[in-house]
Amino acid sequence: MLNLRDNMEFSTWVCLIFILQLFLPMPISSDSSLSTKGFAEISANFLNLAKKPELADWMIGIRRKIHENPELGYQEFETSKLIRAELDKMGIPYKHPVAVTGVVGFIGTGGPPFVAIRADMDALPMQGTVVLVFQPAEEGGGGAKKMLDAGILENVEAIFGLHVSVDLPIGKVASRPGPIMAGSGFFEAVISGKGGHAAIPQHTIDPILAASNVIVSLQHLVSREADPLDSQVVTVAKFQGGGAFNVIPDSVTIGGTFRAFSKESFMQLKQRIEEVITGQAAVQRCSATVDFFLDQKPHFPVTVNSQDLHEYFQQVAGDMLGIRNVKDMQPLMGSEDFAFFSEAVPGYYFFLGMKNDTRGKLEPGHSPYFTINEDALPYGAALQASLAARYLLEFHPKSHFQETKFHDEL
Ligand SMILES: *[C@@H]1O[C@H](CO)[C@@H](O)[C@H](O)[C@H]1NC(C)=O
Numbered sequence: 527m528l529n530l531r532d533n534m535e536f537s538t539w540v541c542l543i544f545i546l547q548l549f550l551p552m553p554i555s556s557d558s559s560l561s562t563k564g565f566a567e568i569s570a571n572f573l574n575l576a577k578k579p580e581l582a583d584w585m586i587g588i589r590r591k592i593h594e595n596p597e598l599g600y601q602e603f604e605t606s607k608l609i610r611a612e613l614d615k616m617g618i619p620y621k622h623p624v625a626v627t628g629v630v631g632f633i634g635t636g637g638p639p640f641v642a643i644r645a646d647m648d649a650l651p652m653q654g655t656v657v658l659v660f661q662p663a664e665e666g667g668g669g670a671k672k673m674l675d676a677g678i679l680e681n682v683e684a685i686f687g688l689h690v691s692v693d694l695p696i697g698k699v700a701s702r703p704g705p706i707m708a709g710s711g712f713f714e715a716v717i718s719g720k721g722g723h724a725a726i727p728q729h730t731i732d733p734i735l736a737a738s739n740v741i742v743s744l745q746h747l748v749s750r751e752a753d754p755l756d757s758q759v760v761t762v763a764k765f766q767g768g769g770a771f772n773v774i775p776d777s778v779t780i781g782g783t784f785r786a787f788s789k790e791s792f793m794q795l796k797q798r799i800e801e802v803i804t805g806q807a808a809v810q811r812c813s814a815t816v817d818f819f820l821d822q823k824p825h826f827p828v829t830v831n832s833q834d835l836h837e838y839f840q841q842v843a844g845d846m847l848g849i850r851n852v853k854d855m856q857p858l859m860g861s862e863d864f865a866f867f868s869e870a871v872p873g874y875y876f877f878l879g880m881k882n883d884t885r886g887k888l889e890p891g892h893s894p895y896f897t898i899n900e901d902a903l904p905y906g907a908a909l910q911a912s913l914a915a916r917y918l919l920e921f922h923p924k925s926h927f928q929e930t931k932f933h934d935e936l
Contacts, residue, residue, distance in 0.1 A: 565920050569846035569912040576904035576911075585907065586900045588612070599663025602627040609660050620658070625672030631658035634918070641917045642678075642685040642867075643910045654918035657682055659867075668824045670863035674870055684835060685873045686913045687864040688906055692888040694879030696902055699843050699909065700853040701876035703836035707829035708757075709792045710861035712819050714764070714781035715740070715803045719812040721776040730774045734767055736810035737778040741765075743806045744782075747798050758795060759785040759859055785859050787828055796825075829865040832872035839874055842912050847905075874913075878906045 575581060588608070595604050606627040613620050613631050620631040634655035642657040659678060663669030679685065694700055717740060719731030741762045752758045760782065767778030784799060786792040800816045807814035818825070843852045855877065864875050880888060880899040889895040 565916055566845035568916055568919075569842050569908070572908035572911045572915075573846050573904065576908035582904050585903050589898070589900065589903065599669060600626040602662050606660070606662070618658075621678075624676045624678055625662055625669055627662040628669065628673050628676075628678075629658075629660040630673070630678045631660070632656070633658065638681055639918060640682040641914050642682045642871075643687070643914050656914045656918070659685070664863055668826070668863050668866070670866040671824050674866050679867060679870050682871050684832075684917055685864075685867045685871055686835075686839075686910060687862075687867070687873070687875045688878050688910065689862070689875070690880045690891075690898070690902060690906070691877040692880055692890050694853070694877055695881045695883075696879050696899060697847060697905065698851040698853055698879040699847065699876050699905075700855040700879075701831060701836070701839065701874070702855055702857065703831050703833045704857075705787045705828050706831050706855075706857050706875055707862045707865065708759070708785035708787055708857070708859050709789065709826055709828040709865070710783055710785045711792070711796060711825040712781065712783050712823055713796075713799055713803075713816060714779060714819070715807075715814050715816045716777055716779050717803070717807045717812050717814045718777040719774075719810070721774050724770075724772040724774050727774065731811045732774050733776070733778040733812050734774065736807050736812040737765065737767065737780050739810060740803050740806045740814070741780065743802045744799065747795060747802065751798065752791065752795075756791055757787055757857070757859065758791055759783070760795065760799065785861065787857060789828065792825070792828070826861040826863050827865040827869050829862050829873075829875055830868055831874050832868070835872055835874035838917070839876060839913065842916055843876075843909060846908065846912060876909075878902055878909070 591608065592605050597603065597605055606622070606629055609629050610620065610622060613629070618631050618633055620629050622629045624630050632655050636655055639654040640657055641654065642659050657678070659673065661669045661673055663672075673679075691700065717733045717737045719733035719736060722730035744760050744762060747760050748758045761784075762780050762782040764779070764781035766780075768775040784792075784795045786795055796818065803816050804814045840849070840852055862875065864873065867873050868875065880902040882899055882901065885899060888897060888899060
């Protein structure tokens with residue numbers, strides 16, 4: 527999640543690796559006669575397994591190792607190597623590289639049905655295949671889009687992803703059906719006038735004043751043009767220009783972000799941002815160019831949770847944690863490139879509680895003081911494992927189970 531995105535990437539990667547561990551010892555029968563009670567037990571068993579000291583300690587060890595050497599988007603070389611080494615140890619086949627440093631693992635028959643978990647997951651003697659999506663560059667680099675373009679979700683019918691939350695108590699999860707994270711884009715504009723002496727403004731065309739009016743006008747997009755019930759944000763977070771007390775500069779650069787919860791609102795904002803910047807700059811005799819960085823930073827779509835998967839999640843998480851610990855939440859204005867996945871196939875994104883008051887306050891994500899509560903790892907791992915395992919056994923349309931003969935199709 528952009529501004530809400532935090533340095534938690536590594537912990538979800540750890541969960542993902544960890545889930546592998548979970549599946550290996552777990553004799554899950556693919557016998558479709560499993561009762562509802564049997565399915566509920568899968569969730570509970572995963573959590574018990576995940577909390578076992580040998581598994582929890584192993585997972586915490588890996589998390590710490592990754593944390594000792596944090597790597598930026600598309601430079602996760604050591605992290606990727608570590609993940610592959612763990613996959614190798616467990617004999618799990620994978621594709622690499624995908625989107626530079628990404629890894630996609632496969633557990634199961636190699637045939638349909640396919641279910642994916644990003645940064646958390648997977649399975650053994652089950653019908654179907656769990657696809658483990660180790661994604662690079664979530665922090666603004668749009669790694670999900672690169673992986674999607676590389677075809678990693680082909681045949682995948684559902685994908686699950688999670689994010690930790692410092693506000694939600696440990697042992698609780700929260701999500702909602704429909705839009706959960708905003709679509710987001712960035713813009714930067716160069717507003718050009720004519721520099722000169724600050725005491726002789728009539729000989730200049732002042733881009734500082736023009737940029738100031740542009741910013742004020744941009745604030746009217748949400749307050750006057752958007753439906754008050756359709757949440758949107760336009761923020762100018764960057765203003766660069768001038769360097770002296772007595773010189774009017776030639777140009778000013780401003781930049782910021784815009785957010786919305788539907789494609790229509792998002793595209794409308796984008797168009798109006800460009801019009802307002804160029805139009806308002808012209809009022810002040812300046813010219814302006816606007817860049818949306820589409821080639822370097824693709825817009826993140828709105829993250830939309832599938833209604834069907836929401837019901838499924840309530841069931842699985844409810845069986846594991848108790849339904850009163852499965853909370854509804856309001857959508858967040860932050861954004862998340864998981865949206866590229868959930869735009870392509872039904873997806874579900876949820877938040878995992880980390881707050882434990884007896885351990886003191888946790889600083890929020892993107893704070894330099896951010897710390898993780900490692901007690902949350904078993905919950906995340908067990909949830910992702912259950913979501914994938916039960917999806918293949920239970921939720922998936924039964925017809926596909928008849929035609930699973932593609933064992934060498936990994
Ligand atoms: C919360 O923290 C305390 C103190 O470290 C610990 O004993 C307890 O088990 C934690 N609760 C959960 C649910 O992890």
